[in-house]
Amino acid sequence: MTLFGKSTALYDEWEDEGVSPFFPVIETNRGHHVTTAKHGDLLMFGSCDYLGLSQDPRLKQAAIDAIREFGTNTYGAQLLCGRTRLHDGIEAKLRSLSGKESAILFPSGMAANLAVISTIASDEDVILCDRTAHISIYMGSWLSGAELRTFPHNNVKKLKALLRKEKDRRRRVILVDGLYSADGDFAPLKEITALAGEHDAKVVVDEAHSFGAIGPNGLGVADHFGVLDRVDAVVGTMSKALGSVGGFVLTGKEFERELRYLAPSYTSSRGSAPGVAGASLASLELVEEHGTELRAKLDQNVRFVIDGLTEAGLNLMRTTSHIVPVLIGDEHKTVAVSNWLMDHGIFVGTFVHPHVPTGEGRLRIGVTSTHTQAECAVLVERLTEARNKFSL
Numbered sequence: 001m002t003l004f005g006k007s008t009a010l011y012d013e014w015e016d017e018g019v020s021p022f023f024p025v026i027e028t029n030r031g032h033h034v035t036t037a038k039h040g041d042l043l044m045f046g047s048c049d050y051l052g053l054s055q056d057p058r059l060k061q062a063a064i065d066a067i068r069e070f071g072t073n074t075y076g077a078q079l080l081c082g083r084t085r086l087h088d089g090i091e092a093k094l095r096s097l098s099g100k101e102s103a104i105l106f107p108s109g110m111a112a113n114l115a116v117i118s119t120i121a122s123d124e125d126v127i128l129c130d131r132t133a134h135i136s137i138y139m140g141s142w143l144s145g146a147e148l149r150t151f152p153h154n155n156v157k158k159l160k161a162l163l164r165k166e167k168d169r170r171r172r173v174i175l176v177d178g179l180y181s182a183d184g185d186f187a188p189l190k191e192i193t194a195l196a197g198e199h200d201a202k203v204v205v206d207e208a209h210s211f212g213a214i215g216p217n218g219l220g221v222a223d224h225f226g227v228l229d230r231v232d233a234v235v236g237t238m239s240k241a242l243g244s245v246g247g248f249v250l251t252g253k254e255f256e257r258e259l260r261y262l263a264p265s266y267t268s269s270r271g272s273a274p275g276v277a278g279a280s281l282a283s284l285e286l287v288e289e290h291g292t293e294l295r296a297k298l299d300q301n302v303r304f305v306i307d308g309l310t311e312a313g314l315n316l317m318r319t320t321s322h323i324v325p326v327l328i329g330d331e332h333k334t335v336a337v338s339n340w341l342m343d344h345g346i347f348v349g350t351f352v353h354p355h356v357p358t359g360e361g362r363l364r365i366g367v368t369s370t371h372t373q374a375e376c377a378v379l380v381e382r383l384t385e386a387r388n389k390f391s392l
């Protein structure tokens with residue numbers, strides 16, 4: 001047993017069998033075409049680069065310009081001497097895009113979740129968390145000292161019952177992902193924010209996989225449902241649709257000072273390096289200007305892939321988004337299928353326990369706006385072959 005009491009036995013077995021769900025080292029990268037030493041050319045469908053921005057020449061140039069101007073690192077953590085006008089620019093752009101009073105930049109989305117959750121809740125409070133929420137949400141909850149209660153995935157009835165039961169707590173804090181990273185479905189944020197209003201609860205939404213890619217303004221699932229103003233804190237990351245690295249929190253003035261002066265993952269950890277900050281700022285500017293067309297292209301590709309794989313009879317769980325899981329179940333079979341796909345030119349994500357529940361192994365396809373329709377068609381064709389070969 002290791003971290004959190006989890007076992008690595010499955011991984012040991014795979015190592016003995018000479019297969020692996022993880023660690024294919026990428027040697028070269030041209031758009032969606034990567035090479036690995038073992039598999040040669042692969043079509044990349046395993047990324048979170050939903051708008052294709054990590055390969056955009058404008059972001060690359062912005063990163064180079066920032067390094068020329070500021071060097072490869074800042075002088076310290078953001079609180080001390082680690083902020084440049086690029087870091088300020090990112091926060092200002094996030095405020096103006098979202099309409100939230102405060103935007104605070106963190107080294108990563110994980111660091112942002114640790115900070116915001118351990119600041120918004122403490123040992124007199126209760127946290128009500130969707131069972132499928134990201135591990136960083138759990139970690140923030142453990143750190144806060146609040147009692148953690150979970151409800152079944154997207155089960156609003158159970159959440160309501162918990163809110164009633166916990167009415168005497170000092171504070172009730174609801175934690176959900178906007179878009180679930182291994183399932184591809186949305187949190188029902190209209191119902192959740194309405195319940196929070198009725199029961200005087202705070203709501204924190206992790207929009208890591210949706211910021212930039214979902215909603216009429218690209219601000220995530222809360223934007224999609226028109227309830228952004230009812231969310232107390234949005235956590236996001238630059239590391240998915242925005243093609244860079246770095247987490248952020250969008251919230252009101254109430255939390256800003258506490259987060260900036262007290263949250264260790266802000267005060268005592270290095271912020272984005274200048275190259276990364278330059279790319280992040282360019283990315284936000286690009287999404288502000290071209291987001292609507294990028295999202296329309298993304299939707300078109302998502303429709304094509306979901307329709308093709310549904311027609312092939314594969315189990316896509318509840319997805320309605322650019323995260324398309326293909327449920328396989330058994331962990332060994334999941335890894336066998338993903339390794340076979342690698343041998344046949346397709347790179348997809350492989351999710352097995354403990355990243356998803358035991359017996360719910362799945363492939364995880366990340367569709368992007370910059371895949372061509374021909375590339376999406378190759379994906380559907382290979383997965384149809386895999387279905388026949390492995391009786392999926």
Ligand code: PMP
Pocket residue numbers: 108109110111113134136177181206208209237238239246247
């Ligand atoms: N939240 C969710 C839902 C995520 O999937 C991830 C990354 N896997 C994070 C937060 C952490 O983001 P980052 O990679 O920026 O630390």
